[in-house]
Amino acid sequence: MLHKRLLAILAFQVVGVFFPAHAQSASPIALNVYVGGQQRPDIMRDLFAQYTALHPGIKISLEVGGATSELSQKYLNMVLTAKDSTLDIFLIDIIRPAQFAAARWAEPLDSYLGSEHEAYLSRFLPAYREATTVGGKVIALPALADSLFLYYRKDLLAKYGELPPATWPELARVAKKIQQGEADPNLQGLSFQGKAVEGAVCTFLLPYWSLGGEIIRDGKTSFERGKAEAGLNMWRKMVSDGVAKKNSAEVGTDDTRKEFQAGRVVFGVIWGYAWNHFQSGADTRVKDKVGVIKLPAMPGGKSVSCMGGWNWAVSAYGKHKAESVALVRWLASPEVSKQLALKGSFHPVFPSVYKDPEVLAAAPWFADALPVVETARPRPVTPMYRAISDALRINTNTVMAGVKTPQQALDEIEQRVARALR
Amino acid sequence: MNNFFTAKRLRWVAAAIVLLNGFFPAVWILFTSLKNEVELTAKPITYWPQNPVLSNYVAAFRDQPLPGYLLNSVIVACLSMLLALFISTLAAYAIARLNLKRRNLILTGIIAVSMFPLVTLMVPLFEIMRGLNLLNSYTALVLPYTVLNLPICTLILVSFFQDIPRDIENAAMIDGCTRLGALWHVVMPLAAPGVFTAGILAFVNAWDEFLLSMSMNAAVAYRTLPVGIQMYQGEFSFPWPTISAALVIALVPVVTVILIFQERVVSGLTSGGLKG
């Protein structure tokens, strides 16, 4: 008898090795939060500790995923396709809310916000509020802001008596003058992303938007070939004139950062994370020589930037939605935004925080950053974003590589956008 | 011609080619792991590290739980190897020895498993594992990897079993052994090289796998090495020196295993395995 029972216990333990129990006992409510590896899990854990100190009935665990937006999304796609309930909250890229809304993966937050709905949402930067509202429903709450900036070498521009340019041709002229003056074959006038990374979507969109082009207008494709072609030709000219380097099709986001940091670039188009590297990176050669300004416009166009950032969404399959929403509301508060700015130099999603003296003391450049962030526009809002993104970035890359003419690339973009939105 | 072929220096050339081909990438990442980021992007590129630094190794351990990834990979690879060996030994014995109609058809059927890559089966597999509440567990990888290895293991073991004279087995059974007793006490020891070869193939295949592992076990506690190495890259950054350091560390156990078992791998393949 005893023998049998021992055997049963042993078998149970063996089974336990293979089938670990996920469900935990109920007493404190356990919330599982997913963030990507790049969003400073250490800071997130610290925030959660603060929250659980305020709310003893809540336990928060953190699941740290892939360090890129795409790796994270691959995982969330798998988990949510399977309607998995283990994640309660996830931090999603600014380009995702439409997909999460259409697939009904994110719990709409309107009913939880109740009467203070308007007052609550009006505090966010307007573009972020828009990007997280899909079909009239609040799908996520903005967490971290970002945008493309034009970084420039203050010292070099001053040396040649030039002001920061307002248009792309102006930029090319200034860059050329400095390149010739410095007589350094390794000095690039401009560095931008021509590699088929997500950043290349913005490379495509910057001049296109500047001319007033849209990919999707009122839910329908509204692709304007002329404007797209002008944009691609502008970039190609940068390469053929020697302003940008020949292998621009190989340049990813961090390549721009590294080369600017090594003092080999006059103008760099890149996200906000680069600033800290330029100012305090171990081997920076551009400390205190960098300025940021709005992105140049196309001739006759306006200045626009590409919006980045991350949002908190609550899983539609989660088991503790009310508690999750409460946590998310706390995480998307000006106080937390300020902490994120101070500890991780993340751009705040509240205009008020940019003007906070403490924040400005820690990151004086936020004063220059706010006007740029305010010109930032969300990339096409559609549940099929990934397919649109691929169409744009891949064809931008093939044009930069010289494999396709702009005409061929535009044909393929049109074809793929149409298929994605069928 | 003959003199030329037997010349000692030709052997040296041959050795140089084989060594260069096998070691060069590993040596290159070893060098890379000792360079800092500035040296890495220097023009022209440097071969030998100019100012060797160990900081990348420190970073490799600091930025990610590398020992944990290693352990997970070892556990998953070992468990799936053992399970694949167990299951394919039984199947191979049935196919090679027992009274079975259409044994070739059954063997072909098992080998046919290789036609369905895990990449394509990922979504249904994910749903199965979720249904069994197995996501983020060793089992979620051990089960698919076991199946991944069934064809090659079964094939190797079948040809080994066929090479073992039936008389030896029969003698054991006359002495009172059951069929399975004979399999365990007589056939298996004789087929040891084959079992060994099949095992190491299974181990390496499981050690290799990336995509399924990334999907099934995204949680850090169950991440395997190929997935873990990808985690060093950031949204925008690709820290080559740190990744190289992690790769070098990841190579150490593999090199150790090979150095210990290399003779047996080759002799296992030699004495009977994989003969079609």
Added chain:
Amino acid sequence: MATRTLRDRLLDPGETALAWALLSPALLFIIVIVAYPVATLVINSFFDIRLSRGLPITFIGFDNYAAAFADSMFWRAVKNTLIITFVTVPGALVVGLGLAMLANMPFRFRGPIRLALLLPWALPLAFVGLIFAWFFHSEYGIINDLIRRFGGEPRIWFNSPGLTMMAICIATIWKTSSFMALILLAGLQTIPASLYEAAEVDGASKWTQFTEITLPLLVPSMLVALIFRTLTAIQSFDIPFSMPGPGEESQTLAMYIQLNTVDYLDLGYGSTLAVFMFMLSMATTFVYLRYVRGDKD
């Protein structure tokens, strides 16, 4: 006496039952992990399942198949997959044979040679892709540096679809030739030395010995290695994925399936593409099996 009873026992129907019992774990695993998912995929291929749109799942017959035939990206992926297969399978065989013969020479220190032979095989595919992508980087890669040192014109490898495919094939051959070499080395060592000695006496040249003795006796080992190598070549994913060329010019079928299924969440179309891959694999296996059988008769 004893043999008779044994023969009786061998013919005992109980043995067939035992055989099936021994096969059952393997079959169970195959059913759960392979057959059931494959069946799901085949069924899904007849439906419109685009999860990210949140629309109801609808039966659409062969529409996904028709879409694949009209999809230039699908054909490009098939073309790339076939190129990789037709280049890297024979490539790995030739290089592997070379390595095996070199390694089969009488060396005093076998350890390092064996390690050199086994190392590429034990290096995970994902790492190989990363490492070779770095080798071929136009500015920081060693390949261009060597070209420059020998006075050639450095190339921007990943700007050109052709050069990218070349780089992918080189990386794949490097990675896979080592396993090939391993199997062929094992085959070489089973060839009795007496055959060569006899040929030597007959005055056969080394080349004749190679074509008349070595190659024919290696054929069985080669065939098995080739079947598995071809199937994995058709499934190429990790290396091309880590070495992207311009746009998606070097996308393989496995990558396109993964893109449609996991990234676009178009499960219907992704399943259809998977079915095409199964058919490609089955056709290949069929050809090999015909050859193997024909060879044995």
